[in-house]
Amino acid sequence: MTERVFNFNPGPATLPLEVLEQAQRELLSYQNTGMSILEMSHRSKPYEAIHQEAEASLKEMLGVGENYRVLFLQGGASSQFSMIPMNFLTVGRTADYIVTGVFAEKAWQEAKLIGNTHVAASTADVNYRRIPALSEIALSDNPVYVHMTSNNTIYGTQWQAFPDTGDVPLVVDMSSDILSYPVDGNKFALIYAGAQKNLGTAGATIVVIRKDLLETCPKQLPTMLRYDIHAKNDSLYNTPPGFSVYLANLSLQWLKRQGGPAGIERHNQAKAALVYDAIDNSGGFYRGHAEKDSRSLMNITFRLPSEDLEATFAKEAGAVGLVGLKGHRLVGGMRASIYNAMSKAGCQALAEFMAEFQRKNG
Template structure:
């Protein structure tokens, strides 16, 4: 479509055009039912088919082993910041966290409301420009769990490999990079992800949880904040975000048709390379924020010589149809979020704009 923006928003983010067009076709009437999917009961057979198809596709694309439950929960990753300690941090135990940036910090702050926490490693002293190496991790073998944030959207850093924690439960917030590459789910006790960056629109959060961790928590945990509530009811205890799950199902079909997780990784490495190459070959005009070995495939963060030049970059880019390139308000600078659904053509266009802007303003 000629009037589609170059969408680099950090989330909610770009969706595949094919998925949007299919949703448009099915919006008023779904599956010859005489009504929209948004109008029908979540207890009916038509919706349940969509619901369980989405779960099956997620299991297939992430190669989720037996012994894990896939849950669809509302409230975003921010609600999981609380649900994790409420369900998995018993009284008298300590939870270990790796402090890698803004989102990890929020998860830590929330966990402190429910129990004891410790910091297994931190890159705060380096302004969160890097992911701590696995050898830096230091935590007691009797911690309740070790929590990591796989990709920091604000700082533009990403774990390149995950630690093998043995008997310690590893928990991963993968909200901004789930399905951007293949992962070994068996390393984790819990993986959670808000859908609005790589899986679909906002409204549904994915929780992949090992079944032995679905235990009855303390009596004070509200019913809707318990994993066993959602697991027993196949995520249908209450009305789920039906349209968001439908959209996620269509995005998962798109991912499968485009090579699955491995296909997404090849696509994402190519896209990230377009922009990082411009940054690295700009003789310091563009300055990457993240250290090279911690760079994200999803969020490319960079700065210019001064704030005025950055404002000019944003203004001129917006005039040419680029959206979402201003950095997060907490750190400033510039950011291009290039999630799975961002087309390579959009990223190539951005790289060309960056080169042209450099030539005029060096």
């Protein structure tokens, strides 16, 4: 196949074509060094320039200043589920978790292995169809931090407003919606994300951490699990995932050319509206999983009248270049993941396919 398909997979996800083409041009010899980024020392000046530009760009688009560091780690966002409580959940304290989906639940389960936890809110009773109202959040007395997940990839829900936790550090997993809309990064003490949805490819785990938290990391932790060690060594304590950082930096520069988070938000809203309108105007043939006031701009989940029709839908969509639409087994049905790099044309093609599929099978 020589033509690219519309890739709706939840991650690793579609990348901007410009980014792929630039990486292709630079693959054999990066900036006339005679070496690929894949071969280059992480101590070399060309790689250090990439690393520093990526950190500066990410801080700029999150609106955070010199009191934050950006770390490029490994192990995926899942490694952060345990690393966060290891660093901050001290004996005698409690960490609060807002549980809104599988990954939020996994983060909570990992923290329970480390210390005391409290579920401040959960929507498990409705199969995570919605985000809790801010009024439903009941924090424990003096929690050491509050953890939340901003967007739920499996269920297709997303926070529309973040809770105000006052002086309590707010920690957020933004793996599936980081930089998809403007956010004041100063609301959070720690932001983390796997890069493979909105910021590049698998391999790099991004952590944006407020510097005062680095002062509290336990000295008895193994070295590779300490945020302060990674910050002190500019994420170069061990060999970083250099090519993944390089792709993340290219994605960040691409995002700037789209107008940054504000520009990409307008793009994301327009393309998501195409698919949600196809659901809402189908007369019940397509049924969204998420409640309307909790809908995600990144992951659109919906069911059809029967599982047989869902299987046929996925097969026929794939045959016309709309791939990765099968939903997660916990929700079933379909899931269209439309991260930053998904084009409006892709969502238009999906909406047109949905209308035609309903015409033939409704």
